[in-house]
Amino acid sequence: MPAPALQLLSVNIGQPTALTIGPDSAAPRTEITGIHKQAAVGRVRVARLGLEGDHVMDTKHHGGPGQAVYVYTQEDYDHWAEELGESLDPGTYGENLLMAGLESATVRVGERFWVGSAVLEATAARIPCMVLAARMNDLGFVKRFARVRRPGFYARVIQEGDVGQGDPVRREAAPDGAPSIVDTFDLWFSQSRDPDEMRRYLNYPLAERLRTDIEEWLGAVRA
Template identity: 45%
Template sequence: MPYVRSVNVGGPQEVTWLGRPVVTGIFKRPVEGRVRVRRHNLEGDGQADLEKHGGEYKAVYAYAREDLDFWAGELGRDLSDSAMGENLTTVGLDVTGAVIGERWRIGSALLEVVQPRRPCFKLGLRLGDPDFPQRFGPAARPGAYLRVLEEGELGAGDEIVVEHRPAHGVTVGLVAYAYFHDKSLAPRVLAAPELAPGARQTWERFRRHAG
């Protein structure tokens, strides 16, 4: 059974990156015990740039331990849980293959997959590698942003029960691949009605331009 290996939270902090100060919430740490899942985030978690991070459609970010291990091999160094700034480090769940609109029951919370991550420079900051975002996106191992359908509590060790999987088959991996490699797939991406509204607007533009 898939499960949550760690629950990771952290608030905004100022760091120096490439010679300038940056405020970021990407430095998260595993926490013990039960964590409250709220509509826009996990209790104790925070984001610095609320235009690009957080909110209803980026309330929780999940990344697979298996994908962290892939990147550890690519980078030639160990990567700890939370290395991608994720809130939930999962085991035994194909996060890349998760379908947009898929619903996960974790503890007493119900979460819905709504979009993949598109990397910004802060991912390079987190890993100490300014070129890493350019590698992360095209690899199509984006992790999944989740919205909260039912608030509750969860913790490390909780099983992840997939309660619903839409039949359209549009996965977070497909959306990420389409964005970085083939935007002509826009009609396929838009077949997922559960796609986050902001992402849907972007893909509607891609479809119009392709036409």
């Protein structure tokens, strides 16, 4: 049976919105975040640092060339509908692009996607944080997201262009031996990271933040 055709279902952009985070070790706090995404109408420009009109507020952990676009998939949302007992609207997890026809577990670092006139390259898994937990109104959601292992993926923009709902998506395989997106996700939560595997990962086009994290983890091993 042929694989389902890949298609762009939704293009989502976020405006700065106040969100209450916590409780944690301190009192609950209010942050301005761009996680609340809404479907855009018409075509949207994808530039080197992300989608035109989209706002990234936490630039320490999000955005930048290696995490310019966040992609999630309908297949992963379908799993969450079963897990949560309710369907979720596009943009709920803060994704810029919602695609159909693949699952994030099958994507590898360095894999490329032609969408509209833009070309994207997968670089890393999305790591959940308390902003996502607050968005879902579930303080335990970080652990839940980690357990399910359907993280979606960040991408760098290889070729700027414009995208729109309904665009077909063409997929190009990653370089041989490239780690999967889920490999990079599991690495973050692992209590026993393999130094040889981490060194191997550095041979591939990782997001800059992930590359820095791996180099720091390797430095701690050598220390």
